[in-house]
Amino acid sequence: MPSVSMTVNGKPVFGEVEGRTLLVQFLREHLGLTGTHVGCDTTQCGACTVHVNGEAVKSCTFLALMAEGAAVTTIEGLADGDTLHPMQEAFRENHGLQCGFCTPGMVMSGVALASRNGAPGEREVRDWLEGNLCRCTGYHNIVKSIMAGARAMSGQS
């Protein structure tokens, strides 16, 4: 079986996978990082969003072998010990979740937006979230959270 090595949340990892093994399967089933969720499994809902070399991608539509040598960040890699990442803190502060299933993807997508735009407006956040679905329809607080999280990340209160 082919082998793959990559860095996940700063830690070098290695595993044997099939050609058809998805990155999200590798993360969840091989590494036990179950914070990354599989919602639709059809590239629509964004619950599986992770960062590969700093870019947000849907890990249900990304083969594990494509990540050879890459730096992958998952929701588990954001917090610094017991201190939440500013985007996670913003979701908690603004109650940016209801059932929580889409939240890991929302947070990872929000961090990706914030890295491009430190002060996104509501319209920009809503446009950006085209690829992240919340079936609780709890978008209002998610948008508030991402706006606040982006400002916190760029050092604005």
Next chain:
Amino acid sequence: MYEFTYHRAGSLDDAKAKLSAGDDATLMAGGMTLIPTLKQRLAMPSDVIDLGGIDGLAGIRAEGDALVIGAMTKHDAVANSAEVKAFCPALAELAGMIGDPMVRNRGTIGGSVANNDPAADYPSAVLGLGATVITDAREIAADDFFTGMFETALKPGEIIREFRFPKPKRAAYGKFPNPASRYAIVGVFVAETGGGVRVAVTGAAACVFRHAAMEAALAGNFAADALSGLQGEAAEMNSDIHASAEYRAHLVGVMARRAVASVA
């Protein structure tokens, strides 16, 4: 997914060698269509050859008055390129309307054009701007490239290297997106080029096509009013759960007028 062997090509020659060595090998650019297709078991290739590791296939550069975009250039790179925005804002806008941010981080212009999905955005820009498709073997004019639903003039094993876009005087893209997938239910790319006015319609029919009557009307008067009464031919339009053929035919007229109005 059925089982397959994954390969990462190191060069175009390597990709071609691996493609001919496999029983039923297929190329993969960004994988945004191929991977979902494999997951639905609609394809069963023996080998998947990833073009993502080949140097020199991605990038944007000026070549005389033209702009050259490498086949593996991501939608996100085109959407945010200052060079593309200065050259043809409509092309950057079109790239920024594809899918969602995560899809734009992976999907490529070459993959989109080679796949020639009837509802893809890029074929309308390539045809509407009269671009040239440059493969490892030859140059193909856009007018000769798109031959049918998911069909192109590419020969088996032929790989797109880059696209050469001539600079338009003005251009615009009017798109009515599917609200879930963001594929074009109808997209109309309108351009005033050195070779005349071109109107390319995607999403509406089995394959992207040029609308001759609209081109003739706009050649005389580049204004939305010139298109009044013109729309798609319902008998040739797609019909599905998202839109009937009559609705699509109507949208062709609306999207074309909106596009023209935005740059007239």
